[in-house]
Structure formats: structure tokens, C-alpha cells
Amino acid sequence: MSLLLLYALLLKASLTSFSGVGALPQIRQDLVVTYHVMTDDDLSRAVLFGRSSPGPVGLYIVSVGHAVRGVPGAVVGWLALASPAFLAIPMLALLRRSLHLPRVRSALDAVIIASATLLVPSGIVLLRDALAQLLNL
Amino acid sequence: MAWLVTRDANKTIGSGMASIELLRRTLERRGWLDDREHGVLNAVARFTPGTNVLAYLAALGWTYDGAAGAAIAVLGGSVPGSVVVTILTAAAASVDRWRAVRVGLTVATLVAAGLVLVNAWSLVKPHVRGPRVVWTLASIALAAALYFAGATPVRVLLALAVWGACTPASAAAEADKTS
Numbered sequence: 164m165s166l167l168l169l170y171a172l173l174l175k176a177s178l179t180s181f182s183g184v185g186a187l188p189q190i191r192q193d194l195v196v197t198y199h200v201m202t203d204d205d206l207s208r209a210v211l212f213g214r215s216s217p218g219p220v221g222l223y224i225v226s227v228g229h230a231v232r233g234v235p236g237a238v239v240g241w242l243a244l245a246s247p248a249f250l251a252i253p254m255l256a257l258l259r260r261s262l263h264l265p266r267v268r269s270a271l272d273a274v275i276i277a278s279a280t281l282l283v284p285s286g287i288v289l290l291r292d293a294l295a296q297l298l299n300l
Numbered sequence: 301m302a303w304l305v306t307r308d309a310n311k312t313i314g315s316g317m318a319s320i321e322l323l324r325r326t327l328e329r330r331g332w333l334d335d336r337e338h339g340v341l342n343a344v345a346r347f348t349p350g351t352n353v354l355a356y357l358a359a360l361g362w363t364y365d366g367a368a369g370a371a372i373a374v375l376g377g378s379v380p381g382s383v384v385v386t387i388l389t390a391a392a393a394s395v396d397r398w399r400a401v402r403v404g405l406t407v408a409t410l411v412a413a414g415l416v417l418v419n420a421w422s423l424v425k426p427h428v429r430g431p432r433v434v435w436t437l438a439s440i441a442l443a444a445a446l447y448f449a450g451a452t453p454v455r456v457l458l459a460l461a462v463w464g465a466c467t468p469a470s471a472a473a474e475a476d477k478t479s
Contacts (some may be wrong), residue, residue, distance in 0.1 A: 218381025219316035221351035247350030275465025
């Protein structure tokens with residue numbers, strides 16, 4: 164598989180997800196099922212490495228890249244992981260320009276509250292995982 | 301700032317949102333970030349496709365130093381972890397083979413869970429203590445109801461954005477909030 168195609172597939176998965184492991188189904192579909200360039204075992208190991216490394220959980224995409232094309236693949240994985248982050252800049256600029264409008268401020272407040280509410284289940288899942296690991300020690 | 305972002309973004313294992321909480325504490329202690337700005341960056345990060353933490357870092361870096369700041373923040377937040385992941389993958393290591401590693405990972409996950417929950421509280425705290433307590437509680441209930449009904453996070457956020465836009469604060473509440 165060419166590095167360009169690998170980048171395109173990982174970027175597509177990254178762009179269509181909104182959380183750490185959200186891209187996993189798309190990556191599995193493309194790289195395991197369609198192109199057969201990695202196995203389910205490779206993918207599971209990549210997720211484990213992503214969760215065992217400092218920083219965002221989404222780093223497993225780097226491991227996926229490495230499993231497919233070695234170090235150049237890892238670099239491509241990192242690029243696919245990092246590039247969507249810059250979309251935050253035009254969104255921030257757009258938001259700041261309209262923050263003086265009460266409706267926009269209220270919408271923003273509601274989104275902040277919603278994102279806080281959504282964090283609670285994530286925290287609980289992490290807590291549950293940690294307790295399960297503790298029992299298995 | 302580059303050092304603080306690199307240090308705090310790579311201090312936790314198992315959750316990027318925990319890194320954001322560490323970074324918020326560091327920057328707030330130095331007076332470089334307040335709860336309001338943290339909330340705005342968090343909301344933007346949530347709506348950006350891909351990894352939320354990196355979007356948060358890009359927005360934070362952009363706020364403080366434009367394009368260079370965004371690039372440095374994203375590099376600092378992703379390169380060290382990527383190097384570790386690459387080394388682990390290259391060595392095909394079974395990181396959980398050793399008991400000490402398993403204990404370390406468990407403790408790290410517990411800490412990350414705590415930090416995620418603290419981050420949730422820090423986002424909602426200014427609203428709970430503000431003039432729109434009932435509206436805030438209704439927003440939490442609505443978001444939770446949508447989530448448990450099976451809506452994806454993005455749909456929950458979009459629905460709440462619409463709810464917020466349809467229920468703006470009164471002028472009195474706005475003035476109270478500003479003061």
C-alpha cells in the first residue's frame with residue numbers, strides 16, 4: 164500500500180470521528196477488511212499501545228501506520244492524526260466573531276455544558292476499566 | 301507555553317481529556333487561561349473532527365501565538381506519545397506482560413478517570429454558580445437524556461447548540477453574568 168493511500172485512508176477515518184477510538188470501525192473496514200494490510204490482532208495491539216502511551220488515546224493511529232508500512236507509515240499515521248486538529252482554528256475564529264450575540268453565547272454555554280455531561284460517562288468507563296484491571300492483578 | 305503544553309499533554313495515560321485538565325490547572329494558576337476561555341476552547345475541540353485534545357491544543361496555541369503557536373502545541377501534544385507508540389509497535393512488546401507495568405497502567409487509568417471527572421466539573425461549575433442555574437440543570441438533563449437514548453456525541457452537542465440558541469439569557473441574567 165502506498166504511503167499516500169495510507170494517509171488518505173487514515174485521514175478519512177480521523178475526519179469522520181470525534182473521539183479517541185471513534186475512528187476504529189472505519190480503520191478496521193479499510194485496512195483489515197478491504198485492503199488486508201493488517202489483521203484484527205495488529206489492530207487490537209495498536210489500540211493497546213495507544214492506551215499505554217502518554218498523550219491522547221488516538222495515538223493508536225500511529226501504531227496502525229507502523230503496522231502497515233513501518234516507520235514511514237508511523238509518520239503518515241501521525242500526520243493523519245494531527246492534521247484535522249487545525250480545523251479548530253477557523254472554527255474558533257468564526258465563534259469569536261459572533262460571541263457578542265446572546266443566542267450564540269447561549270448556544271456556546273449549552274455546548275460546554277453538554278460536553279461536560281458527555282465527559283462523565285467517559286470518566287466512568289475509565290474508572291470501570293481501572294477497577295477491572297485492579298481485580299485482575 | 302510550549303514546554304508546559306508538551307509536559308502536561310504527555311503526563312497522563314489512557315485519556316487525553318485528563319491531559320486537558322492538567323493543562324487547565326497549570327495555565328489558570330499562571331493567569332494565562334480562565335474558566336470561560338477553557339470552556340470556549342473545549343467546545344471548539346469537541347466540534348472538531350479527530351482527536352479532541354489535539355484540536356484543543358491547536359486552538360490554545362493559535363490563541364496565544366497564531367499559526368506558530370498552534371503548530372508547536374500540536375507537535376508538543378502528539379510527537380512524544382507518537383515516538384513511544386512507534387517504539388512499542390516496532391518492538392512488538394507485550395506491555396502488559398509484567399506485573400509492575402500492569403500496576404502502573406492501572407494506577408494511571410485511575411488517575412486519568414479522576415482527572416476526566418474533575419474536568420467535567422470545571423466546565424459546568426461556572427454555569428451552576430451563575431444566574432441560570434435552572435437552565436443549566438435543564439441542559440445537563442437534556443444532554444444526558446439524549447446520550448442515554450443512543451444519540452452520538454456530535455448529535456448531542458448539535459441538539460444542545462440549538463437548545464441554547466433558542467433559549468438565550470435575559471438581559472438581566474447577562475448583566476449578572478458579566479458582573
